[in-house]
Amino acid sequence: MTKEQFKEDFRRRLQEKFTNEVEEASNGELFDSLGAVIQAYYSDAWKQTRTTIRDNRAKQSYYFSIEFLPGKMLKSNLLNMGLLDIVRDSLEEMNVDLEDLCKVEKDMALGNGGLGRLASCFMDSIASCGLPGNGNGIRYDYGLFKQKFVDGNQVELPDEWLREGNVWEVRKASKAVNVNYGGKVYLKEDEEGRLKPVYENQQVLRAVPYDTGMVGYQNDMVNTLRLWSAEIPEFEESKYLSIEERRDFRDLTSVLYPDDSNYEGRLMRLVQEYFFVSAGIQSIIRSHKRAGIAMKDLAEYTAIHINDTHPALCVAEMMRILIDEEELSWEKAWAITVKTMSYTNHTIMAEALEKWPVFMLREVVPRIYMIIEEIDRRFVKEMSSVVDQEIIERTRIIKGDQVHMAHLAIIGSHSTNGVAKLHSDLLKSIVLHDFYLLYPERFNNKTNGIAQRRWLQLANEPLANVLDETISTSWRSNPNDLHLLMNYKDDEAVLQKLAETKRKNKVRLANYILNATGIEVSPDAIFDVQIKRLHAYKRQLLNLLHILKLYFELKDNPDADIYPRVFIFGAKAAPSYTYAKHVIKCINEAANLINNDEEIQGKLKIVFLENYNVSLAEMIIPAADVSEQISLASKEASGTSNMKLMLDGAVTIATLDGANIEIRDIVGDENIVIFGLTEDEVYSYYETQDYLAIKIYENDLELQRILNAFIDGTIPNIQIEGQEIFDSLIRYNDEYFTLRDYHSYIEAQKTIERLYRDKKRWQQISLINTAEAGHFSSDYTVQRYAEEIWQIEPVKGLKKKG
Incomplete structure (x- = not known):
């Protein structure tokens, strides 16, 4: 396929369907015509696939x-057909931006x-x-x-x-x-x-x-x-x-x-x-x-x-x-x-x-x-x-x-x-x-497993290009070849390139956040990301408790040495799942409180992005510094956001749950931050029935201050929601051991901050995570x-x- 052939096909399709020229067409007409051309290009292969399977x-x-x-699917199809660069360059020569057409697609x-x-x-x-x-x-x-x-x-x-x-x-x-x-x-x-x-x-x-x-x-x-x-x-x-x-x-x-x-x-x-x-x-x-x-x-x-x-x-x-x-x-x-x-x-x-x-x-x-x-x-x-x-x-x-x-x-x-x-x-x-x-x-x-074509080649082209320059392109077909990156874990020039791609992605996400929410965030802060379905066992609530701890430290001492953080959430709650919807309300009201408190000097920001979907994930994941995988051990079957974030160089903070265990085994204990109860310890509590959340609360002034914020008006506008959250932890004995894992989680978060301050060490951990992520390719899973x-x-x- 040449540029000339594509341009001819594209213009002809646009003329046939909309009786229009490229220069006069809307983005919707251009996208529709482009999609029709691409489908026509693979239609013969589609038919041939069926015929070959039948004949064999x-x-x-x-x-x-x-x-x-x-x-x-537009860019995914172009990538898989080997046409992404040809089409992008051809459209650019016609003064059309492929990214603008991608925005048209739902x-x-x-x-x-x-x-x-x-x-x-x-x-x-x-x-x-x-x-x-x-x-x-x-x-x-x-x-x-x-x-x-x-x-x-x-x-x-x-x-x-x-x-x-x-x-x-x-x-x-x-x-x-x-x-x-x-x-x-x-x-x-x-x-x-x-x-x-x-x-x-x-x-x-x-x-x-x-x-x-x-x-x-x-x-x-x-x-x-x-x-x-x-x-x-x-x-x-x-x-x-x-x-x-x-x-x-x-x-x-x-x-x-x-x-x-x-x-x-x-x-x-x-x-x-x-x-x-x-x-x-x-x-x-x-x-x-x-x-x-x-x-x-x-x-x-x-x-x-x-x-x-x-x-x-x-x-x-x-x-x-x-x-x-x-x-x-x-x-x-x-x-x-x-x-x-x-x-x-x-x-x-x-x-x-x-x-x-x-x-x-x-x-x-x-x-x-x-x-x-x-x-x-x-x-x-x-x-x-x-x-x-x-x-x-x-x-x-x-x-x-x-x-x-x-x-x-x-x-x-x-x-x-x-x-x-x-x-x-x-x-x-x-x-x-x-x-x-x-x-x-x-x-x-x-x-x-995950398709690294979408989650790296498409979602993170800056990183993909650095990988091509560093380890050549075989990883695009054979994801385990990402392991070749391990040869460069001490190469400061490569580490710097990887850090630059991460910052570029953070700037892109920061601009999106500003346009979508009006919240200004600094790309120099730690981007701490939890993106997954909203469910009690996934413990978005534990994340919020940590955020409140940091907020109260800054209220007590605005000059406290806390590295600036942006906590990014993306999640939907099932329409009938009232508790999960109340957690969303509490996170959003905490965000309103914290984001508008000038005393803390912008060191903490909370961003809960609406309508989390694949396209939003493709923007968030490449920009993430920290991957929150904090479900109660024994509750998450596997997880795949952990794999996607790992692939794009985020550092995982995790319980030993689901595929987090296999990620730890591959990257090594020193390149992941583990906390919390193990599966054996969780089941031991189930057997002994001796877990008492109220005792933890009564003996912990720090937790009292945090949990009381849900019911004493500190977090505004959550009278009903805050009471339900409080009761779920204290009155109904904390089903997912959030309070039991709290201090372990806080220590893990301190480890995250300490590692992040050591720029070279952080970049090395990030590189190792990307290098070992090929193991979790869905290509190998389906094989x-x-x-x-x-x-x-x-x-x-x-x-x-x-």
Whole structure:
């Protein structure tokens, strides 16, 4: 591709679509035309990928996830196609700034946080490793929500990311399928004496797929992310005559995670889960049959991955199709299903494992519930001769009036994996210990990873350019080659270049903060960053307690030798999670207090950036000095922000939780700052039940002053919120041991400050973190999934990566 060819194609597309010239076109018209040109460039590779996989009869994986969080795709596609510099330079010659066009693109609002971003990193890596793998999810009209702060409170607004359409998607009406739910079902013998389901009064959804190309890194591989949208089938049009009825129908794929604090919200969420599971499984079966392969061989050509419990109905839906439609025996259908399915668990907390009331499943998916009942009955019968009754009762799918979706996923698949070594060990020893006793061979670990293409090559081009100059460019294809940077940890010229890129990124973020919030921050301060979903176990509150400690020290002595800090937060709280929203309110009101207190001479600033998403992360992460990974040990399954911040040279302050342990093992104790209870100590407290937060409070004047600030008016405008925070720690005994870890955290923060003052030492630690971050590339993670779980191989006949 030459500049001349691109310019010609771009001008022609702009003229065809908008009858306009570059000089007269709006940024929106320019972006839309550019996206169409880029999609046209990879369309042949997309078709060739599908054709090659089909002709080779290659086994494919299908990654089912209720969340995907791709972020903006323009620069990612250009990078992976090897066109980023050509297009940027060509546009510049036409007086068009590529960055201005990037601002036009909306983040695809298809996820909440780590779960969805991981799925998108995997999609990038699966294609970049030349593996035949596809995504399956929901095309949300509004996604989660757009977060705004009003008087310090989180307010949820619709995220209208599809208002101008999505240039990357292709509507595939010919691939639509019908999804039936509700009504009643009973079994009736057919002429051959087989029991067949008979349905009455079912509702029908038309599931229409929108396909997005997942472009591999310079290897001519383009996989497919298939997202399903709900429409009214033509033969059902007469049932939905009013605007209200049609709106209710469309609401099914409106938002991610409907508010489950009420019955209607939970009902919609269950229908959502079945909708994308059924549509995806039907689509896979249809493709398999079209290829002319016997149904008994399905597992030899198809791997279906259940990402968390939301798609767990894959197990029962596969059984329904194989038994009811393909007329296989239960035994054959079950063998195929188990061999086809695999499951990733993403939580250590048992209360977070999804469960549905029996009555709701009977109402929404009556045939699916019948199949789950039979799976449960056969499981109990099979295990009765293997283990004692207590274990069976703890592991069965239906217990009382609840259906346990994780149990369905584990029993109905051949693999269950955790996402960090500690997490996987805890699943085996505690959370899913009974299942580990039953199926030890099914349990394995696959530590999460990140796509360094997005989080370094795109998000941090200044650093990427320094790496190219220093260690050449092989790291772009082989992330472990970042380790070559270790040869320069004592090279002051390289250290200085790295420090200059960090400051450049901090200046960029400081300018954004000023424009977005009106808060002026100094790029010479320590940028201390905590960006992740707002949840009590992630302990944003512990971060706030430390900030208040520093604030009170400065109030007592404005000349205290405290290195200037900017504390940066980015997080959304679930709409129904009142406690988390109250933490946001308290942080914002503390920010108003501290940021406007002239006595402390600007040494402390708090910035809580609205509507945290992938694009915002791409700006924050390269500018971060400190990476806050302070969840209570044993609660974070893995974490991926820890990996992203590490890659971009931030120094981690962390508990020994999730993948923090593996980061420590790789960079060494001296290049990470660890504090707090260990997992063993946390579980020891659970066993002894002798933790008393009130005793810590009563015997600690420093903590008294800090905690009292929530209820005595020191922090204004938080009378209700502050009382709830205070009560959660003192009255309800501090569930996540925030006070127990407080002083250890304070000492760790002092270590951070001491290290930062030693500029060379800090730069060396930063370099070491970047150099060792290749270990956490999602390329390597998906290769392990491919080899050890999915049994898929790189597609032959396409250009090789690297």
